[in-house]
Amino acid sequence: MNKSTIPALQKAALGMLLDDHRNAKKLFKQFKEAESDAEKEEIAQTVCKELTVHATLEEEIFYPLVRREGGKAFADLLDEAVVEHASAKDLIAQVQSMRPSDEMYDAKVTVLCEYVTHHVKEEEEEMFPKVVSKKIDLREAAEMMAARKEELMGTVAA
Numbered sequence: 001m002n003k004s005t006i007p008a009l010q011k012a013a014l015g016m017l018l019d020d021h022r023n024a025k026k027l028f029k030q031f032k033e034a035e036s037d038a039e040k041e042e043i044a045q046t047v048c049k050e051l052t053v054h055a056t057l058e059e060e061i062f063y064p065l066v067r068r069e070g071g072k073a074f075a076d077l078l079d080e081a082v083v084e085h086a087s088a089k090d091l092i093a094q095v096q097s098m099r100p101s102d103e104m105y106d107a108k109v110t111v112l113c114e115y116v117t118h119h120v121k122e123e124e125e126e127m128f129p130k131v132v133s134k135k136i137d138l139r140e141a142a143e144m145m146a147a148r149k150e151e152l153m154g155t156v157a158a
Contacts, residue, residue, distance in 0.1 A: 006132060012142030013062065014128055016149070020054045020123045021120045028113040037100035044109050045102075048092045051116065053152040057145045062138075066127070069136045077127050084119045086113060 006014050027047040036038040063078050089113040098105050131138070 006128075007135070009135065009137045009139055013138035013145055016129065016145055017054070017058070017062065018124070018130075020050065022123065024051060024054070024116055027150055028109075028116070031113075032108055040100045040106075040109075044105075047109075047112075048096050049153075051088060051092060051112075053149060055154055057148055060107060061141050061144050061148060064142050065138065066131060068138060070131065071132055073130065073134065074127070077122070077130070081119065081127070083124065084115065084122075088115050088119065092116065097134055106146070120154065136148065 019024065024047055027043055027050070029041045031040060031047070034043055059082065066074050067078050091108055095105070095108050095112060098108070108134075
């Protein structure tokens, strides 16, 4: 799904989530290409912070609205997304408590990337198109998400 195909009532909210997805993908690519432990650590901490903020936005604002407005059609997708978030958050906590020199550091960041890639694919290929086809109005959610993101980016420890 790309931003140019999203109707106005969903564009700001879905656009924000899509931008987060692209940024995470870019950061994971940078991690793989990083040459020093310091660079790896900085990138990993950044992606962990941004994923934590992204998951919070989805769990606090986006998913509840989609569940309320979309009903049963979204129940399984949303339940799976919440479980995927829990697994990702567990890996995020592990990565944040480690150093690049620790055994399994790269493996944990790589698996986190794989989890996130899978999650993003399901959202972009299944959930978001369904939100668009059901014409769920996300304009209010977009404003709430933007304000909450700004607040979280200032408070979530990297």
